[in-house]
Structures are given as C-alpha cells and as structure tokens.
Amino acid sequence: MSLSSKSLYRAIALAAALSAGITGLRAQATDIKPPAKVAQPPLVDFGEGVTFEISPHTGLMGSSGTFGLKMLMNYSSLSLEIAGEQVIGRTANLYPISLNAILNLSTRGRLLPYGSVGAGLFLTVPTNALGAETVSTLGINFGGGARYYITRSFGIRLEGKQYITSVSSDRDLKDELLFFQEVSLGVTFLFR
Amino acid sequence: MNRQCCPRITGLMILVFAASLGAAAQPRFEHSLSAAGGMYAASGLGTNFYYGARYNYYVLGGRYFFEAALCTGSLQSTVLSSVSKAQLFASERLTTYEFGFAVDANPAGAVPFLIFGVAGVNQGGETSFAGVIGFGKRVPLPGLFGVNGIGVRFDARDHIFSQRLNNSDPFIVHNLGATFGLQVYF
Numbered sequence: 017m018s019l020s021s022k023s024l025y026r027a028i029a030l031a032a033a034l035s036a037g038i039t040g041l042r043a044q045a046t047d048i049k050p051p052a053k054v055a056q057p058p059l060v061d062f063g064e065g066v067t068f069e070i071s072p073h074t075g076l077m078g079s080s081g082t083f084g085l086k087m088l089m090n091y092s093s094l095s096l097e098i099a100g101e102q103v104i105g106r107t108a109n110l111y112p113i114s115l116n117a118i119l120n121l122s123t124r125g126r127l128l129p130y131g132s133v134g135a136g137l138f139l140t141v142p143t144n145a146l147g148a149e150t151v152s153t154l155g156i157n158f159g160g161g162a163r164y165y166i167t168r169s170f171g172i173r174l175e176g177k178q179y180i181t182s183v184s185s186d187r188d189l190k191d192e193l194l195f196f197q198e199v200s201l202g203v204t205f206l207f208r
Numbered sequence: 209m210n211r212q213c214c215p216r217i218t219g220l221m222i223l224v225f226a227a228s229l230g231a232a233a234q235p236r237f238e239h240s241l242s243a244a245g246g247m248y249a250a251s252g253l254g255t256n257f258y259y260g261a262r263y264n265y266y267v268l269g270g271r272y273f274f275e276a277a278l279c280t281g282s283l284q285s286t287v288l289s290s291v292s293k294a295q296l297f298a299s300e301r302l303t304t305y306e307f308g309f310a311v312d313a314n315p316a317g318a319v320p321f322l323i324f325g326v327a328g329v330n331q332g333g334e335t336s337f338a339g340v341i342g343f344g345k346r347v348p349l350p351g352l353f354g355v356n357g358i359g360v361r362f363d364a365r366d367h368i369f370s371q372r373l374n375n376s377d378p379f380i381v382h383n384l385g386a387t388f389g390l391q392v393y394f
Contacts, residue, residue, distance in 0.1 A: 081337025167267070
C-alpha cells in the first residue's frame with residue numbers, strides 16, 4: 017500500500033514537472049514565407065535568337081484544294097519566308113512560289129499572330145488539255161494568320177491570304193487582274 | 209486479285225491486333241517514320257501493289273498524332289488494257305500524298321486509331337484533291353533487336369474525291385488502300 021502511494025506521488029510529481037516544463041515553452045515565432053513564384057520562361061521567344069521553321073499545310077483556294085510547304089527564318093518580330101504550294105484545279109494545277117516578309121505581332125508566348133506580305137511566281141500547269149503549255153505570271157500576296165505552339169518545337173498554323181496576279185490575254189491584248197483567296201491550316205516545326 | 213488479297217489483309221489485321229494485345233508499354237517518342245507496302249484499289253481502275261513512307265508527330269503521349277505520307281503504285285488494269293483496250297491516263301503511275309490528324313485513344317491497347325485528313329491523288333498525271341478517312345494500328349515492339357524504337361503498323365485508308373474521266377460528268381470515287389509496314393520511333 018505504501019509502495020503504491022509512493023508510486024502515485026512520483027507519478028503526480030512527474031506530471032507536475034512536465035506540465036511546468038510545457039507551460040515554460042513558448043511558440044516559436046518564425047515567419048513561414050510562401051515559396052517565391054519562379055517566373056516561367058515563355059514557351060516560344062523569338063527574341064532569344066534566330067529560329068527556323070518548317071510548316072507543311074493544306075487548305076482551300078477558292079474551291080480548289082491546296083498542299084504546300086513554308087520555310088521561315090525568324091528574327092524577333094520579323095520573319096522571312098519562302099513558300100511553295102500546289103493548288104489542285106479541275107483542268108490545271110497552279111503552283112504559287114513566293115518570298116514573303118512576316119511581321120510577328122507578338123514574339124513571346126504560345127499564340128503568335130502575324131501579318132504577311134510577299135511576291136512571287138505563279139505557274140499554271142494544264143493537266144489534261146492537249147497542246148497547252150505552262151503559263152507563268154508574277155503576282156503579289158498579303159494576309160495574316162497565327163501560330164499556336166503546343167510544345168516548344170511544335171505548333172498549329174492558320175492563315176488567310178489574298179493573291180493577286182495579272183494575266184495577259186492574247187485575244188484582247190489586255191491584261192486582266194486575277195484575285196484568289198486562300199485559307200490554309202497546317203502544322204509548324206520550330207528549330208533553334 | 210481482290211479475292212486473293214482480302215483473306216491476306218484480314219489475316220494481317222488479326223495478327224496485328226493479336227500482337228497489340230501482348231505489346232508492352234513503349235517509352236514515349238515524339239516522331240516516327242515508317243515504310244509500308246500493301247494494296248491500292250483505284251475505283252474502276254484495278255487493284256495493284258502500293259508502297260510508301262509515313263511520318264508521324266505525336267502529341268499528348270501518343271493519343272493524338274499528325275501524319276504526312278507519300279505513297280506510290282500503279283493503275284494497271286487487266287480489264288482496261290486487255291478487254292476494252294482503253295487508256296484513260298497518260299501513264300499508269302499512281303502517286304498519293306496525305307496530310308492527316310489521328311486520334312489514338314488507346315495506344316497501348318487493341319483499339320485502332322482513327323485518322324482524318326486530305327490527300328492529293330495523282331492518277332497518270334491528273335491530280336485530284338481528296339478527303340481521307342481511315343484507321344490503323346501501330347504496335348510498338350520494345351526490346352526487339354535490343355532497341356525500344358521499333359514497331360509495326362497496319363493502315364487502311366479511303367480516298368474520297370470527285371473524278372471526271374474522258375469528259376464524263378463528275379462522280380464520287382472511293383479508292384481504298386491498305387498497307388502493312390515497319391515503324392521506327394525517335
């Protein structure tokens with residue numbers, strides 16, 4: 017009995033000492049700072065240096081289907097482009113080959129809209145007309161579009177363009193202006 | 209020729225799907241190149257051997273991909289050359305080039321991918337702009353020959369376009385192609 021009383025006293029004393037120790041402790045006043053936001057670099061930044069792009073595309077010029085390939089060199093807000101495509105017509109195929117200057121309205125981010133102007137050669141190649149020859153004319157084009165990058169090296173490109181060329185008629189001895197509108201959709205591969 | 213090809217193509221498809229069931233998950237690659245051969249049935253112009261190359265760019269873990277393809281074949285027709293003695297085109301060369309977008313909902317499973325796109329179908333020098341629908345299955349075979357970037361694939365395509373022959377009224381044709389090939393991922 018006396019032993020258990022001693023144990024009880026010891027337990028009470030230990031509890032009292034512990035509680036005294038706990039009350040002596042103070043909460044540590046440390047400011048926990050939230051992790052600093054790290055500025056993420058833009059997905060694509062044409063300001064980093066010269067980049068190259070290859071853009072295969074398809075689309076419609078009038079009611080004719082088109083296939084083409086564009087190659088670009090991007091110098092920040094300015095890009096130089098060489099483009100060639102095939103416009104599949106009913107009696108002839110048209111092959112516009114052009115050199116274009118592109119003004120990038122934005123040079124950083126995912127979505128990069130642009131305006132474009134250029135000039136080039138239009139080759140009209142008859143497909144099934146006997147005796148018909150290839151006709152080549154000079155023309156200009158202008159338009160605009162946008163590139164949307166899914167990754168740092170791959171994106172989708174949508175573009176609308178107006179082509180203007182002059183064709184001389186042997187019968188009337190007059191020049192006639194021809195207008196073609198084109199809408200194209202393609203992909204673009206970016207190389208650094 | 210069609211009767212001989214159909215069981216072979218069906219057998220090939222069964223083999224590919226069976227192989228896909230046992231295929232292990234493949235490390236993710238962004239690009240692939242494949243060389244393939246098969247048969248192409250040009251509507252009304254005969255069925256002939258057809259071969260070519262395909263390039264794919266994969267996004268979102270391979271569940272979607274873009275494809276560019278260039279294939280060639282022949283328009284040789286026994287009926288046209290021997291029976292009717294007709295020549296519809298300047299040559300018998302067939303060339304197709306495709307640009308498509310594919311949805312591969314289950315790249316590691318047995319479900320085939322679906323592809324939609326456009327194509328240029330050059331038949332004997334006359335090109336037509338075609339819509340493309342098709343399906344296929346790619347089966348990566350990691351570990352084959354000690355590398356992870358090799359696989360096989362099966363493809364079937366329908367080239368749908370408006371055709372005009374010898375000043376006929378335009379009519380819609382369905383040219384069907386099926387190929388089987390080897391694919392290299394990188």
